[in-house]
Amino acid sequence: MGYVELFAQQTFAEETERITGGAAGWQDPPEIRLEKVQSDGFLVIRRPQLLEHLAPPWPVARPHGEVMLELKLAGNHVDRKAVERALLRRQARQVQRIEEQDASWLGEEPLWLVAPHLPGWLVEMRRPVCFAPGCYWVEPQWQRFLWIAANELPLRNELIPFLMARSGRALDAFGRWVAPHRSIEWVLSMVEYMTMSMPTRDELIRRFGKVDDPEIEARRQHILKVLLEMSPQTKQQIKEEGLLEGQRAALRRVLARRQLTPSKDDDARIEACTDLATLERWHDQAVTAVSVSDALA
Known part of the structure; x- marks a missing residue:
């Protein structure tokens, strides 16, 4: 720093408080580490x-x-x-x-x-x-x-790089929207590193199901395990959904053995049912039913 700069600083230091009536003062600057x-x-x-x-x-x-x-x-x-x-x-x-x-x-x-x-x-x-x-x-x-x-x-x-900065519900919405447009490796990284809600993370992890690549599947299972440890509520939800999926599969097997073929509407109704007792009742009825309608009555 030259003499002119030092002189200017000294003038500021000596004159500022006086000419402003104490409204402002001078302070030597802290070192800015660059x-x-x-x-x-x-x-x-x-x-x-x-x-x-x-x-x-x-x-x-x-x-x-x-x-x-x-x-x-x-x-x-x-x-x-x-x-x-x-x-x-x-x-x-x-x-x-x-x-x-x-x-x-x-x-x-x-x-x-x-x-x-x-x-x-x-x-x-x-x-x-x-x-x-x-x-x-x-x-x-x-x-x-x-x-x-x-x-x-x-x-x-074209805005995906900027959308990565989202938070809260907006981030959850982004995660659900972008997942179908990206590879499972990319989605796993998003789930692992970004601060989405637990339900959204769980949804995205299970959306892909089991994959053939052993390394990717191992990573998917690891992330899912971490999520379960972090959220007992999510763990219970996954358990309940697993029971529902198992009962749906059992019902469909009985219908297939009885050569009763569900229509698209019937199959959608089975898939949409989230009451375990209802699925169990349909399963029992399917054993003796003469039509899909009777089974799902």
């Missing part, structure tokens, strides 16, 4: 024209070569301190780009902060402007950044 300033990642924009027809926020990235991304997943802090640190990392990257490239570069490093929701304190302080579902510009202009509220984004394939 040996490692690193964001969560960057979006490198290679073919911006392809972003035009995607759902927001993608089109916003078109004018830029890269976008700095900060991810605040469910459970992460989204307080003012976390946002200020993100802005500091953005500023450090901007200085780095100026140093690495031609100093005449006049661009600004765009920052996208992805979180489950828009925090109340930010609404109060900055008055963000919503320009698309879940997408907010946060001003002022000289410190502008984009806040992406994942819970408000629509369920669309």
